[in-house]
Amino acid sequence: xxxxxxxxxxxxxxxxxxxxxxxxxxxxxxxxxxxxxxxxxxxxxxxxxxxxxxxxxxxxxxxxxxxxxxxxxxxxxxxxxxxxxxxxxxxxxxxxxxxxxxxxxxxxxxxxxxxxx
Amino acid sequence: xxxxxxxxxxxxxxxxxxxxxxxxxxxxxxxxxxxxxxxxxxxxxxxxxxxxxxxxxxxxxxxxxxxxxxxxxxxxxxxxxxxxxxxxxxxxxxxxxxxxxxxxxxxxxxxxxxxxxxxxxxxxxxxxxxxxxxxxxxxxxxxxxxxxxxxxxxxxxxxxxxxxxxxxxxxxxxxxxxxxxxxxxxxxxxxxxxxxxxxxxxxxxxxxxxxxxxxxxxxxxxxxxxxxxxxxxxxxxxxxxxxxxxxxxxxxxxxxxxxxxxxxxxxxxxxxxxxxxxxxxxxxxxxxxxxxxxxxxxxxxxxxxxxxxxxxxxxxxxxxxxxxxxxxxxxxxxxxxxxxxxxxxxxxxxxxxxxxxxxxxxxxxxxxxxxxxxxxxxxxxxxxxxxxxxxxxxxxxxxxxxxxxxxxxxxxxxxxxxxxxxxxxxxxxxxxxxx
Numbered sequence: 284x285x286x287x288x289x290x291x292x293x294x295x296x297x298x299x300x301x302x303x304x305x306x307x308x309x310x311x312x313x314x315x316x317x318x319x320x321x322x323x324x325x326x327x328x329x330x331x332x333x334x335x336x337x338x339x340x341x342x343x344x345x346x347x348x349x350x351x352x353x354x355x356x357x358x359x360x361x362x363x364x365x366x367x368x369x370x371x372x373x374x375x376x377x378x379x380x381x382x383x384x385x386x387x388x389x390x391x392x393x394x395x396x397x398x399x400x
Numbered sequence: 401x402x403x404x405x406x407x408x409x410x411x412x413x414x415x416x417x418x419x420x421x422x423x424x425x426x427x428x429x430x431x432x433x434x435x436x437x438x439x440x441x442x443x444x445x446x447x448x449x450x451x452x453x454x455x456x457x458x459x460x461x462x463x464x465x466x467x468x469x470x471x472x473x474x475x476x477x478x479x480x481x482x483x484x485x486x487x488x489x490x491x492x493x494x495x496x497x498x499x500x501x502x503x504x505x506x507x508x509x510x511x512x513x514x515x516x517x518x519x520x521x522x523x524x525x526x527x528x529x530x531x532x533x534x535x536x537x538x539x540x541x542x543x544x545x546x547x548x549x550x551x552x553x554x555x556x557x558x559x560x561x562x563x564x565x566x567x568x569x570x571x572x573x574x575x576x577x578x579x580x581x582x583x584x585x586x587x588x589x590x591x592x593x594x595x596x597x598x599x600x601x602x603x604x605x606x607x608x609x610x611x612x613x614x615x616x617x618x619x620x621x622x623x624x625x626x627x628x629x630x631x632x633x634x635x636x637x638x639x640x641x642x643x644x645x646x647x648x649x650x651x652x653x654x655x656x657x658x659x660x661x662x663x664x665x666x667x668x669x670x671x672x673x674x675x676x677x678x679x680x681x682x683x684x685x686x687x688x689x690x691x692x693x694x695x696x697x698x699x700x701x702x703x704x705x706x707x708x709x710x711x712x713x714x715x716x717x718x719x720x721x722x723x724x725x726x727x728x729x730x731x732x733x734x735x736x737x738x739x740x741x742x743x744x745x746x747x748x749x750x751x752x753x754x755x756x757x758x759x760x761x762x763x764x765x766x767x768x769x770x771x772x773x774x775x776x777x778x779x780x781x782x783x784x785x786x787x788x789x790x791x792x793x794x795x796x797x798x799x800x801x802x803x804x805x806x807x808x809x810x811x812x813x814x815x816x817x818x819x820x821x822x823x824x825x826x827x828x829x830x831x832x833x834x835x
Contacts, residue, residue, distance in 0.1 A: 284728040298730050302720040323820035327672035327763050331661035333723045356675075357723050384670065 288364055289342045290350050303339030305330045306351045307370075307380065309394035317389055325390035333357050335379045337371060353379065416527050418616035423527055442608060443615035448622050448647050452480045454802060455640055455649035457627050457663065459483035460492040461603070462780060462787065463655040464610035464621070465795020466802070468526075471617040473796070474803040479619045480649075482642060484626035488607030491657045491787060494725075494757030496680050496702060496714040498693050499789040500537040500598035502557050502564050507813040507825045508766060509560040514810055515793025516562075516597060522792055528609030530601045531707065535692050537598030538567070538575065540742075542587040542698040554593050567592045578689055578745050585741060587699050600693060600704055606791055630667045630777070637667070637777040653778040653802050655794075658723065658758025660781035669773045671781065672763055672819050677727035677756035678717040678785050681736075683749040685709030699738035711749060713739060717759055717785060727756040759784050764824040769798055769807065770815040778802055779816075 285297035311317055311325060330336060336356050341349045353363040353376040363373045371377055385391050421427060421440045431439055454470060456463045459481045470476045483489075499519055501512035523530045541547040550566065557564040569581045569589050581589045611621055622644070629641035630652065639648035656663050658675045685708050695702040702714040715735035718727050732754055740747050761784035762768060768782040780798045783790060797811040807815060813825060 284730065297728065319820040319822075323672075324670070327819045328670045329672070329674050331671075331674050331721060332665075333659070333662050333675075336721060338720070354720075356721050359722065359724055 285354075285359060285361065287340065287342075287352070287361065289345060289348075290364060290366065291346045291348055292342060295342070295345060299342060299344040301341045301343040303341055303349065306337040306339045307383070308385065309391050311390045311393040312396060313393055317393060321389040324388055325385075330383060330385075332379075335362060335375045337376065337379050337383075339367075416613055416616050418618065420612065420616040423529075442612040443621055445623065446620045448480055448482070448620065448625065448642070448644055450646075451639070451648040452620070453478040453649070454651045454653060455479070455647055456481045456653045456655065457483075457640065458490075458655040458657070459487040459607075459611070459621055459623065460490050460655065460657065461488065461606050461610065461791040462492075462657075462783075462794045462798070463653075464488075464607055464614055465791055466653060466655060466780070466798045467614040467619045467621075467795075468610045468617075469796045469799035470803060471614060471619055474799060476803060477618045479614075480622055480647060481614070481619060482622045482625050482627060482640070482647070484624070486623050487611050487621060488604055491757040491759065492603055492607050492791075494680065494755055495603060495788040496704070496712050497600045497603045497788060498537060498598070498695070498702065498704065498714075499532070499601055500595050500693075501562055501789075502537070502539075502553070502593075502595040502598065503827060504553050504556050505825050505827060506560060508827050509557065509562060510810050511767075511793050511797065511814070512790060513560070513562050514796065515790045518792035518796060519601065520597075522601075522606075522609070526609035526613045528605060528612060530605045530609055532599065532601040533707075534597050534599040535704075536575075536594050536596045537693040537695060538572065538592055538594045540572070540592040540694065540696040540698075541590050542696065543590060546698055547591040550591065550593050557595075562595070563597050564593055564595050567594055575692055576690065576694065578743055579694070580742055580744055587696075587738070587741070589742070594692075598693065600706075602707075603788060606788075610795070627663065627666075630774070632667065632774055632777075635773075636775040651776045651778070651802055653780065653798065655780045655798070657781065657783065657787065658760050660760045660779065664772075664779065667772070667774055667777060671768065671779070671816075673760045673768075673782055674721050675723060675758050675760055676717045676720070677722050677724055678759045679715045679727040679731050679754060679756045681713045681715070681732055681751050681754040682706070683711040683713070683746075683751050686711070686749070689745065694742075696738065696742070699735075699742070701735050701738040701742070703739060703743070710752070711746065717761070723758055725756045725758060759787075761785070763819070765827040766825040767794070767814055768816055769794070769801060769811045770817075771801070771805070771807075772816065776805075 501516040631639040690705040693704040700716045715732045762782035
């Protein structure tokens with residue numbers, strides 16, 4: 284069980300929240316240009332680390348706003364909470380962001396080909 | 401369903417053929433005379449050799465079954481099974497031991513029914529009482545939609561030659577007198593279906609039986625020895641790095657359930673798997689009141705009574721990724737509320753223990769039994785919330801894949817390619833959380 288510090292409502296029980304999976308997954312702009320393997324990577328290969336994980340949450344039974352969170356999946360320690368559309372600011376968060384294979388993936392390059400999403 | 405794959409080898413090749421003493425009523429009587437102090441050890445605890453033909457990573461039920469079938473069906477005996485903890489200490493020892501083969505799709509029906517047929521002869525084959533009990537698995541429907549969907553699923557199951565019968569609430573009440581079938585319940589029992597060949601087995605006995613029989617044929621089971629990396633040369637696996645040094649191997653097979661993604665990462669490739677804690681609980685032991693397994697997908701509850709008398713209750717998985725082997729309290733709370741509504745007699749039961757296992761779920765709720773981007777490295781994972789029932793079948797087809805370097809008819813739909821090819825086997829309906 285987690286005690287999540289909603290940026291707008293303060294600390295609340297995780298029952299009030301909805302988990303939104305891996306954060307910073309960009310939808311390809313031109314999916315038809317991707318190979319089947321590259322699209323399967325985008326769609327199915329979620330990050331599943333034992334350690335710091337960047338993920339999205341929504342305070343679905345509260346203010347209903349989305350935010351990003353860095354959580355250690357081995358200990359459930361919440362390391363950072365930051366707004367949607369921004370990148371993590373802690374060292375652990377920046378490392379988790381940079382080390383994600385998606386940064387070099389055809390799907391993300393495709394998504395960014397029309398500028399920062 | 402595909403024609404059954406030959407379960408391989410002649411019957412004389414199976415079971416204990418090494419020097420192990422057989423368990424029997426006579427050996428029990430003989431050992432009683434010496435106060436049970438002279439029983440032979442069930443397996444050795446050897447130091448690893450420098451090299452093996454096959455190294456299996458993960459000494460759970462699936463890994464030990466793989467070693468047993470490699471040795472008994474394929475004659476490959478120079479095998480090590482390595483585990484970071486003790487054998488059977490992961491999900492094999494953390495599940496609710498339900499066995500059934502009532503799946504919707506042909507591909508799933510084939511593998512789970514293959515497993516069921518192996519279960520039916522397993523205690524005799526291993527000379528180890530797995531306490532396999534075909535007491536029946538009864539799945540409840542709580543809405544009109546669910547009842548109709550269940551009827552469709554029963555027809556699909558029967559077309560695959562697997563037993564299943566639709567039941568109405570009166571028939572359910574007859575089988576399970578303690579269930580509340582009052583139509584005014586929030587989630588009333590509107591019907592259900594039963595697989596009478598389904599049931600339970602003793603989870604530890606399955607791991608121990610396979611371990612003893614594999615050890616008997618010369619398989620080295622190396623416990624408390626974590627794998628820390630792979631020896632990979634030009635895209636071909638050559639062995640594993642472990643806490644006890646490097647072990648070279650012709651082939652390496654990984655069956656590590658919740659940690660499949662972590663181990664794949666060591667080998668440099670990705671798996672479509674997320675790991676989450678799934679929880680279960682047992683109550684204090686009481687007199688026999690339930691002689692069938694009850695499952696409800698809609699209210700996320702499943703229950704059976706162990707031979708010791710404990711009620712074994714399974715809850716759902718956390719919604720978010722995690723490796724904590726605990727899980728959130730809200731999950732068992734919700735399950736217990738549903739259990740007490742269906743079985744009012746449970747309201748005064750005290751729960752003795754609860755625990756979590758890390759389940760490896762695939763996007764289509766079906767397993768991966770596959771070659772990998774690294775040659776001679778094989779993965780068997782993604783069984784999610786329902787791997788226990790598949791233990792014999794999974795080990796059997798995985799051994800076949802390792803021995804022949806090609807998947808057989810039963811395993812071929814479960815390769816990793818299905819995610820880029822689009823041939824998903826969507827079993828969320830039949831797998832759900834309830835196993």
